[in-house]
Structures are given as C-alpha cells and as structure tokens.
Amino acid sequence: MDFPTRHLTQPLPYDPSYEVPEEGEADTIAGLIESIHEIAATVDHDTGHARRGVHAKSHGLLRGELRVLPNLPPDYAQGLFGHPGGARPAVLRLSTTPGDMLDDKVSTPRGMAIKLIGVPGARLADGVGDVTQDFVMVNGPTFLAPTARQFHGSLKLLAATTDKAPGLKKVLSGALRGVEKVVEAVGADSPTLKGLGGHPATHPLGETFFTVAPVLYGRYMAKLSLAPVSPELLALKDQPVDLDHKPNGLRAAVVDFMTEHGAEWELRVQLCTDLASMPIEDASVEWQAPWIPVARLRAEPQAGWTHGLSVLVDDGMQFNPWHCIADHRPLGSVMRVRRAVYAASARFRAERNGAPLAEPHDLAQWREHG
Numbered sequence: 001m002d003f004p005t006r007h008l009t010q011p012l013p014y015d016p017s018y019e020v021p022e023e024g025e026a027d028t029i030a031g032l033i034e035s036i037h038e039i040a041a042t043v044d045h046d047t048g049h050a051r052r053g054v055h056a057k058s059h060g061l062l063r064g065e066l067r068v069l070p071n072l073p074p075d076y077a078q079g080l081f082g083h084p085g086g087a088r089p090a091v092l093r094l095s096t097t098p099g100d101m102l103d104d105k106v107s108t109p110r111g112m113a114i115k116l117i118g119v120p121g122a123r124l125a126d127g128v129g130d131v132t133q134d135f136v137m138v139n140g141p142t143f144l145a146p147t148a149r150q151f152h153g154s155l156k157l158l159a160a161t162t163d164k165a166p167g168l169k170k171v172l173s174g175a176l177r178g179v180e181k182v183v184e185a186v187g188a189d190s191p192t193l194k195g196l197g198g199h200p201a202t203h204p205l206g207e208t209f210f211t212v213a214p215v216l217y218g219r220y221m222a223k224l225s226l227a228p229v230s231p232e233l234l235a236l237k238d239q240p241v242d243l244d245h246k247p248n249g250l251r252a253a254v255v256d257f258m259t260e261h262g263a264e265w266e267l268r269v270q271l272c273t274d275l276a277s278m279p280i281e282d283a284s285v286e287w288q289a290p291w292i293p294v295a296r297l298r299a300e301p302q303a304g305w306t307h308g309l310s311v312l313v314d315d316g317m318q319f320n321p322w323h324c325i326a327d328h329r330p331l332g333s334v335m336r337v338r339r340a341v342y343a344a345s346a347r348f349r350a351e352r353n354g355a356p357l358a359e360p361h362d363l364a365q366w367r368e369h370g
Helices: 025-047 148-161 166-185 191-196 249-258 307-315 333-353
Strands: 058-068 088-096 110-117 132-138 215-217 220-228 263-271 292-299
Touching: 025 148, 025 333, 058 249, 058 263, 058 307, 088 292, 088 307, 132 220, 148 333
Parallel strands: none
Antiparallel strands: 058 088, 058 292, 088 110, 110 132, 215 220, 220 263, 263 292
C-alpha cells in the first residue's frame, strides 16, 4: 500500500506539559462515579441484573482478527502498530449510549468497543500481567462536551431520567429524529439532538467510529477511527432499520447480517500536529488532519449475538481505554476521569452479579457460547 507521506505535516511529539488537569477534577470524578452508580443501581433494582452505567445494551458481539499493515511509515509504526504480521484476536461490542435497556426506537448514538488480545508492550502499573488493548469508540468524531466537568452536568440529568417514562422517550425520539433530518438537510449536524434520541434509525454496522478523545501513539498523540471497507458493510451506510414493534431491532439487524456476511474495517490514525487546532484537553474539537490506515480488522460470518455471548462479554468483560499498553495511554480530561469511573462501574457489576471480571488472555471460551 502507498502512503501519502509526502503531504503530511510532521507530528508533534508528546510532552507531559500538554496535559493540564481541570480545576476540581477529583470532584468531577467523584460526581461521575455517583451518577454512573445511580444509573446502574436503578437498572439493577428494576431488572435484578447490574449493567454498565452507559452503553448498557449490546446490539452485536463479534469475534474478529486485527492485522497491522506492512511497511507503515516510521511515524505510524508506533506502539502495537510497530508489529506487523500475525493476526491478533479481537472482541467487538456494538452498543448504544444509554445506561438503561430501552426500546431501540429510542435512537441514540452508537458505540463500538474493541478489545485486542495478545498485545506486547510495557503496561501501566494497574495492568501488569494483562495482554489486552482496548479502544472505546462512538460514531462521531467529537465528544458532546469539551471537558469532563461539563459532561458530568449532562450525565446528572440523564441519571435522573433512568427508567422514567420509556413510552414518552420513544415519542420524543421520533420527534427529535425529524428535527435532526431538517438540520442535516441544510448541511449541519447536531450531536445534542442525536444524544437525546434523535439519531437516525440506521444500521449500526454501516457506521464509522472514533475514539473522540486522544491517546498516546508511541512518541506522538493520536485519535483513532474504525471505518467500513468491505462492500457489504459499505452498503449499510445510512441504511434504515425497521424498528416498528421490534424493541431489539438493531440487534436483529446485526445478527441477520453477520450470519450471512463477513465484515472488514480499516483502523485509521490521525496524528496531532498542532495543539492550537488539535487540543488535547478539549474533546469537542474535531481535529483537522489526514486519517492514515494502519490496520485491518476482519470478522468472519458468525452468530452476531447470543445469550451465551452476552454472558461472556456483557457480563464477563469490561472495555476501558485504560486497558492498554503504555504506548497507547489515554490523554486529556475526558479520558483521565474514565480510569476511576469505569473501574468503579465494573466493580459494581461484578459484585451485584457475582461474576468476577478479568482481562482475557485468549478466546477459548468463545466457541462454547457463539
């Protein structure tokens, strides 16, 4: 593959001074933990089962393999992407953002969490002995709030509506989708409308996903993206899904597709070249830099979702960008708060469900459940 390196600006090497903790960041972390716990505890009380405080509902649980592309330019052959060749097992979890188990007609942004297994490299202190690397993504290039503190304000409101008026949420979602269509018709886009339930009711496998907030990329700083490349996946872009009387219609659409087709994505990297226009501490800013392919992720035809896989992945695994090698450590306030918040959420699920969580070293159990 030819890489357009002649027209790329030299990436900016990371320096610790680029990260500036927000005022009151410890209080923000405590508040986020409380809000996430409120959501999860409410769902646990209503259903008798503890789930994630956000992205509770899975629509697809897939097994794949990631292969790093050969002959990457030196600036892109960093961290795990400096090891081309053999395939690494991957778990993919498709979800939507709420912490409660809503009818899919409440249409919200989609998430894609990736867990790579067998990744070499130095670990962070709380990950010694692990061999995983997680990338947590959503289907938009920016976060809905610039900083963790502002996000906490939004999450407190969501926590207060957990399990409240699900029928009204469906009606509101339909109205917001109509408004979003008008906004998009004039060439704009509203993450706020989508986040409240105005996301188009389209096939989740047709989406492009983004880390939104940056991570270390060896010597540099980067955002990552996962984009469909196989023809069958590309055909799903903006394809509507019939959700009438189908509370789990998105899951059914993923299962129908994956039982018949394989899927292939390209993992792309955007390196930071200028802190003014590509800030580390403001996740609401879309970086303007080329997306360069560094790997391919392939999933063969498979079940797509089963109850057994839900037990294995939804209950037995956690996806956290801080499950990483040191070369891909998360950056910025939104990422910093995730470390403690995600860990607290995982502890609550494990304690309430009586199902200890541990980072996998292989996928030997997958065959039993898939």
